[in-house]
Amino acid sequence: MALPIVAIIGRPNVGKSTFVNRLAGDQTAIVHDEPGVTRDRTYRPAFWSDKEFVVVDTGGLVFNDDTEFLPLIRQQAMVALAEACAAIFVVDGQTGPNPADEEVASWLRQQPVPVLLAVNKCESPDHGIIQASEFWELGLGEPYPISAIHGSGTGDLLDELIKHIPEVVETEENTEIKIAIIGRPNVGKSSLLNSFVGEERAIVSPISGTTRDTIDTVIEHEGQTYRLIDTAGIRKKKHIEYGTEFFSINRAFKAIRRADVVLLVLDALDGVTEQDQKLAGRIIDEGRACVIVVNKWDAVEKDSYTIYDYEKSLEARLHFTEWASTIFVSAVTGQRVTKILELVDKAAESHKRRVTTSVVNEVLTDAVSWHSPPTTRGGRQGKIYYGTQVSSQPPTFALFVNEAKRFNDNYRRYIERQFRKQLGFDGTPIRILWRSKKVRDMEVGSVNRATRV
Structure with missing residues (x-):
């Protein structure tokens, strides 16, 4: 299901990433008090009312400077806008309009997508209206006073935004x-x-x-x-x-x-x-x-x-x-x-592969027949009673033995090699948990006691 895209555009350090975090409901985008933190375009899922969409955070736009990454950031913002169904132009209500905002606004007026104007950092509702009114001069329609940090004012902005977001046609998806x-x-x-x-x-x-x-x-x-x-x-x-x-x-x-x-x-x-x-x-x-x-x-x-x-x-x-x-x-x-x-x-x-318990024990039987578990100096030999896969991602196996400490690292690596030789598991780590008989009895006992209660 391809969701509509909304591009978040603005000059550096106006709070675009904070606004994206607000819309996405998480703190995934990096927010730091330093211009130019966001460089690539980054995508976050969001929704409002009955509409789902994707917001694209972009780097701060500067048109009169070609130093360092700025031309590349402009390129990324242009690509984001080209694939978007709408854009939100974020400005700073505390500093008021400046020449950089006017340059971005002039560029946005030439684009074939609807643009909404979000005046950020308007923490005071009453004073925010006054702050926002200064941005009428940008020629992008009504400026919406918002606070990306506190969320105030974003509802009115999003109510207007979803008018420009098309309905999503659901299609059958495969697992990514x-x-x-x-x-x-x-x-x-x-x-x-x-x-x-x-x-x-x-x-x-x-x-x-x-x-x-x-x-x-x-x-x-x-x-x-x-x-x-x-x-x-x-x-x-x-x-x-x-x-x-x-x-x-x-x-x-x-x-x-x-x-x-x-x-x-x-x-x-x-x-x-x-x-x-x-x-x-x-x-x-x-x-x-x-x-x-x-x-x-x-x-x-x-x-x-x-x-x-x-x-x-x-x-x-x-x-x-x-x-x-x-x-x-x-x-x-x-x-x-x-x-x-x-x-x-x-x-x-x-x-993500899972192996049946019977197959696991066939592998163990074969491995033990070729190489018996080690014996201690006191003549006590390790015994593997049975094994089972307890989880996947990564594949994890529990081997129940008489005493786990009798199995040295060499033998444990041997068992892992046999699992890989017989079962594959190319490309993934596997974990083998060695469970002593006493631990197993304790675990079973605790379950039985819980059942009686």
Whole structure:
């Protein structure tokens, strides 16, 4: 079901992201008292009355300055407006109209979409009407006094907005796969996103730290829907100061948690760094499926041994993610980019797969017959009574044994290897919980006591 889009437009630091958070009913957009925090266009679901729609937060528009990211921000705002059914122009009621507002208003008057004028920071209802009246001179119709922080005045504005929002035609949907694109700064995450989408969806720049917010983009490929989540580059913790970057990285970690599959993007020229290893560990800790994407492969000088040597290096540096598939791509040329989705499909399927208890125990029986559990110095041998899958995403198994501490790390890794060998689970971590017989009896006993009560 494709929802109508409403673009939120305005110059820097007028409270656009705060207004988006108000409409979306959450605090997803980064809000910080600093111009230029929002750079890409970011999408948030919203509704009012009986209408559902998507609000698009855009970067602050400045038309008379071509420094740094400002031309790219203008491009993003123009793309957002081109796909919108309506726009809300946000201005600052406390400062009053200024030349920058007049430039944006002049541009908006030339656009073929209806534009509503929201005069933000009007916290006092009585004084707000006076503040808003100053903006009639922009020639965009009635100015609505609102407070994005407190929500006052937004109802009248939204009542007018939904008159311009078309009815949504529901269609049968397939289940989307959520993909978070994670990596260090400047490894090519936004370029990879743009290569998937086929347009300049995210701002791409050689300056690290370009992406601030997480950005959701929905694409469809061969009948499957994917939600791509671009994130800010994650630097070492010691280099991060409290502020915009701190919030951006928190958003990136949340993106890992809500993803089905994480693309860990590496820079082929840099190899695997210590920070890459930490990010891989974070993905495992969150229990997410993973595909390792080695980007900028076109920039590597190659001979017949290059890819084999690189794979050995990856295996050595990321040995704890040996279950993850690896693909070598170039986001700039598009080389093998679409093949990433094939690996994503396999990883997502493994991540949510469930195995019957009978199959689990067949695997355990076979594994034990080939390699018996270890025996302690006192002659006591570990015994596995049975196992069962207790959850998916990631696949999690509980093995009930006589005493968990009798099973050393080597044997536990052996059992995990047997699960992967017999059942697959390519692309996803699996978790095995070792439950001692005493713990099992205690758990059963507590259930029985609860039943009697």
